[in-house]
Every structure is written in structure tokens, then in C-alpha cells.
Amino acid sequence: MTERADAARNRQALLRAADALLNDHAPGHVSLDQVAAAAGVGKGTVFRRFGSRTGLFRELLAERAARLGAAMDSGPPPLGPGAPPGQRLLAFVDELALLAAENIRLIAAHERACAADPYSDPTYQRWHRHLHALIGELRPDGDADFLAHALLGGYDGELVRRMITAGGVARLRLAVRDLALRVAGVDHVA
Template sequence: MERRERADAARNRQAILRAAEDLLRRHPPEQVSVERVAVAAGVGKGTVFHRFGSRTGLMRELMGERARELDEAVAEGPPPLGPGAPPVERLVAFLGAVAELAARNGNLVAAHEHAVTTRRSEPRETNPIYVGWHRHVTALIAEGRPDVDAEEIAHLLLGTLHMEPIASQLRAGDSARLARAFAALAEGLLGGPAA
């Protein structure tokens, strides 16, 4: 019986995540409520809240699913995204990958951002995805330029993703322009251009 309940919970989790993702593809983020997700997933609203805690938790989990692949590439993948390349090359590759991820998942990123910013108790800087990305960017900057405030510069770079002109561009699916701008900034900061 216990094994069946775990299998049911796993199926419900996947159904909820798929429903949220599908709704975000078809509707503006502000129209994707827990109630709509529950109906689309064929579960009760209470099931969504029990599994994810809130709309913020649901969006965070869905965003986490998208970010895991990037995190694995950074930790174990081939250079320049993975270990083994100079800091400037890794930073250019990472920021380009973040821009691409944001553009591929524009409504999800917007929904996640909206969910986080409307919950005053959970600032963006405590979000596990942001924390991990900030730590990585900080380390690369500190390695390439130990004379600068790497933590603050990392906040500046990652914060651009939340500026409305950039967010609008990413929601439209355009990551190339931001990736080029990130590359110019990284190369200017750490010495470049990247090979």
C-alpha cells in the first residue's frame, strides 16, 4: 500500500508540473493560478498545496527542473560551460546559457519571478536557483579578477534578467542579443575576447 501511495504521489507531481508548464505556454503568467493548474492536472487544489506549499513553491519547483540541467553542465560538463576553461570563457558560456534558458522558458521565468516578488517573506536573493547561480558567477569573477567586488558584480549581472526591457526580450524568445551583451561585459571585466 505504501509503495502504491508513493507511486500515486509521483504521478500527481509529474501531472501537476506538466499542467503548469502547459498552461504557462498558453497563458500569461498572471493567469496561471493554483486552481487552474489543479483542474488541468486532474487533482484537487489541496493536492497542489500539499505537494508544493504555494504557487511560489510550484513555480520554484518547475524552474528548478529547468535549472538542474544547466547546473549539471556547470559541475560536470565539458568546457567552456564545465570545468577546465579559463574564467572568462566559463562566464561567457554560463551567462549565455542562462539567457537561453530564460528565453526558452519566458513565461515560466516571469511566473516564477512574480510568485517570488509577491511573497515579501522570500526575497529573490534567497531563492536556491539564484543563490547557486550567484555563487558560480562570483567564483568565476573572483578567479579572473581578485581585485574587484565579485559578489556585487555577480548581483549586477544576474539582476539584469529581472529588468523589464530584458525580461520582455527574453519572453519574446530572443536570447542572442543578451548573450552578446553578457559576453562583452564578461570579456571587458575579465579580459577577452573569449576564444
């Protein structure tokens, strides 16, 4: 079913408004009333489109993660298919570190909105499936499910903020690469 033009405009206006408000306010202080007002629509439009703050922040994160998802599925190696699993793992954690660093406030707002069930988020599930598959190839003897969750824990919003504050994006990337190598059970990837 094709989205109506006015619904598509409202969706984009709401996502832009939420993004702008996250840049100006603490993640816990962005309300649906503020988002609706900034987008120039009624609060009912926000609820019809997203259902809740959780739905709004899930969709905003999914939009930000779409490029990464496309690269994982069909982009060039090493992020995309065709590279050995260790190279793909490192490429993925590098890209996810950049995504998290560029979207710290969104990640924090998303975590607050999804706090009741963070593992049900579709973007999280997609990342987890990808890591689970790669880790499963690298560590068939390990618990790939747990290790994928543990690795994704390195992208906690507050942890990302602290790491970047005390060393920039380079520190975050090196830290998650080190963790990924340890999870993979190797000291380097060829």
C-alpha cells in the same frame, strides 16, 4: 526517502499543467486552482506538494535548470570544470540566455511569485555562487558578490522579453556576453 509512485505522477502532472498554463496565460494569471484542475488533482495536493505558487514556480524553474546545473558541475569544458574562468563565465551566460529565452513566461511567473525575497531562491543562489566564484577568480579586486547579482539582473523576465522582441536570442546573448566581459574586466576571452 523515495517518492511514492502516485506522488511522483502528481508532481509531474502539476509541473506539466503549470507549464502549459504559462504558455496560454499571462504569468500573473495562473492560479493554483487552474493548475490543480488542469492536472486532475485537488488544490490540496498542490499545497501539500509545493506549499504555494512560489514553491510551484521554484520547482518548475529548478527542473528546467537541472541540465545547466549538471553541465556546470561535471560537464565538458568550457561550461564544466577544466576551462579558464573567463571561458566558463561566457559559456555560462550563453546557456543562461538560452534558458531564459526558452522560458520567458516561467521566469516572469517565478519573479512574481518570489518577489518578496528573490535572492532566497535555490536556483538563483546556485547561479550566484557559480558566478561569484568565476568573477572572484577574474577580478580578485572587485566585489564578486555584487557583480554576480548585477550580471544575473540581465536575466530579468521583462528585460529578456524586450531584448528578444527587439533582436532575438542573438541580441540577448551578445548583450549578456558584453556585460560579462565588462564585469570580468577584459575585452575578450582567449
